[in-house]
Amino acid sequence: MTTTETTGTAPAAQPDGTPLLHASGVIMRFGGLTAVRNVDLTVNSGEIVGLIGPNGAGKTTFFNCLTGLYVPTEGSVSYRGTVLPPKPHLVTKAGIARTFQNIRLFANMTVLENVLVGRHTRTREGLLSALIRGPRYHKAEARSRARAMELLEFTGLAGKADHLARNLPYGEQRKLEIARALASEPGLLLLDEPTAGMNPQETRATEELVFAIRDQGIAVLVIEHDMRFIFNLCDRVAVLVQGQKLIEGTSDVVQSDDRVIAAYLGEPIATTEGDAGTDAGTDGATDAETDTDPDGGSAAGEQENDR
């Protein structure tokens, strides 16, 4: 359950322990449909937590509950011990930033301007200040720009600061979304499928980026379908199926859990030969998806009853 990997390189990286985000008993109903059922999740500082599950499991809905886009029907979400208000901008102000599953950049603003918008909560200059343009305004603006350029350097987009966001290639748009989220100086970053549609090299690069973000002391909660990516990256993985949290634990625990396999592949065929492949560390994802374990039958049966 706890992080095992601590990095000595990052000065700001806090060791594990203190809970950052705590969601307890989150239930989200849309009319008769319960998209999220009673999910608890804790993210500690300095941790990378993964959230996986089949399509329609309620991962993004859960994300939206965390970030205030949806108000949970029941349950509460607290950040650093205080309950979060159900307004997206206040959540961001409190220190949780997010990216979106389908990229939502400000397409007709430049790359730099996108990141500057992310700085909104950390700057205070209002309309009057903008009209008067005193020294304080110029100082704040210069600071914002410097910080934004820093983030663009960090994500490798500095050379394209003046381009329109819409003109960036897909992978760089994803990076820009992360840079924009980082601009709000979050303590926790929520990434919704950051590698969707990427090739293996780009996925690798994103992995590095997420590690680098964690090394800056920012905890990360990530939704992803790429199992290799998730199990490489995450200290802990939670599995969401049908709106319910099935299991939470380290990569190994999750990979070898029969219910997870069943949830992804459906009911196993009992006659298939069992194969010891699930213990492989990095290849676990593919193995887990290709192998069916005869022992999984009973678990899958339970799952079936739940439905």
Added chain:
Amino acid sequence: MTDIPTTAAAEILGTTDPFAPRKDPFVTLPLPAARALTLLGAVATIASTFMSWTYTTDFPGDLTVNGYPGGLQVITLIGAILTGLIALGAFRVKGLAWLVPSRSNNAVLLLAAGTFATTWYTVIAIAQELGGLANLDPGGFVAAVASLALLIGALALPIDRHPLEQPDADYYELGRFSENGAFRGTWAWLREARLRHSELPVADPRKLPTWVQYLAIIVVAAAGLKVLTYGLATGYTEVFVGYLILVAFTLWSFSAAGLTRQFSQITTDHRPFAMIVGVLAAIAYPFAQNNEHWANLGVNILIFGTVALGLNIVVGLTGLLDLGYVAFLGVGAYAAALVSGSPYSIWSGTQFPFWAAALVGMAASLVFGVLIGAPTLRLRGDYLAIVTLGFGEIFRIAVNNLDGVSGPKVTNGPNGIAQIPDLSIFGYNLGDSHDIGSFTLGRFANYYLLMLVITVIVVLIFTRAADSRIGRSWIAIREDETAATAMGINGFRVKLIAFALGASLAGLAGTVSAHVTYSVVPNPYQFSGSAPPNSAFLLAAVVLGGMGTVSGPVLGAALLYLVPEKLGFLQRYELFAFGVTLILIMRFRPEGIIPNRRRQLEFHEAETEVPAPRAPGDGAVTAGQAGA
């Protein structure tokens, strides 16, 4: 059964680069012949304007005098001279080559077309109005033939055009017999005929000596002022039509020549200087002519333009569709009228000084803006449009009914508040004529100058607000409200600020408008009508001119005000004509006449694969390609 000419398609695909720039003439002639014909046509057209075009002086603008061009002949003359100069520039004649930095003959073609259109319009108008071709002097025929020769010559020059369309495999296999395929096939020639000159490399104007750049700004400002006053001074509809045709084609041609791009680069580099020169040119306007009518036009255009600029904050930057915006102008006007000291005001005794009246007008509009905005800005999209549309009408009807009969007596109902006294600022009574040197500033000229100050203030507010934290959050909301709130922007608050700011700027303009028109009545403040300002016209000015820009709405306002003013015959078809114009603009130039750099990239992405060459640092590349 149908043969699929895949081999033909493959051949075409294999041999030609689909995006290769194309330089094909419309009319086949040897190049030297085409050039000669163009120049000959220009010279002959120039010569023809010195001849008599008609027998009688019945046609507006005396065209009967030999050796002295008048009326529309002057416009033809100017067009022909410009065409000749641009042609020489495009043919790379030493000393004139700088006129066409893009080296494109498109500039020649467009000016030739403008000259041709003006000339033929004149000839046809003479024949039509005076009853038959018999009324034409030989000079008229010479002009017609000469300008036709000019046009043909220009058409025979190599013209930069859109690439040929590829008959791609999809088209042949699937689309050929479909409706869409047939449609595409039918109109392909038209699309291929389109001119394409926006990406041609031009020399970097930053390499010019600084004084030349300053001079260019001054010359353009002076020329702009001259052209504008000339247009306003035209007494006859016919002359104004000719003027409009030529101005439109000339501006288009300059853009094809690359001059516009160079000039906009210069103005971005020397923005403060350009703004000062622009303001000076605007100040010079009432001095350049001594006609109160034109000064009145000037004030009204400024009021209209300023309100459009305020609307641009709401619509262009924040993306909130406000269909009742003119009501805020009305609120400001009524508030100012009530404290103006007018005997018809319920507080007829109180007369505020102008600054206080302006503040009252702004504050009243601000209050109304917040009152309307607070409940509605939580909604998105269409709801806001409907609510604001309703508010606009409610304002007008309420003001109509606050007459002491249907409701409390505040506004005198349809009679309005009349006899608003003239303003007096620091003892300078704006109602009187003042002599400054040899110039006389009349009442409207005074108000024009006052309104100019307000316009400059509004422009400053607009530019400073747009390029700041709050402006960025407005644009972010326009782009994607969900993402904006997820980035920590309080959408409601930011939208309310935009709405209230827009409203108070309109209120500010309204305070001046009340004094200019002597009286305030409810009727002009409606959703749509035949005369500006009304909400529909304001919106049209913003969309037509260019959303999110400063000069766009002002230009749009000027056009929307001047065209109906000058073209009396349009009156019955005015709204129809605007409708058609707006549809055409939306279809062919959705970013407006003056595009925001962002929006231009947005709408013409396919045509500009690379980001704008105007971005700092990229200029050197284009300059290098141009080799200048």
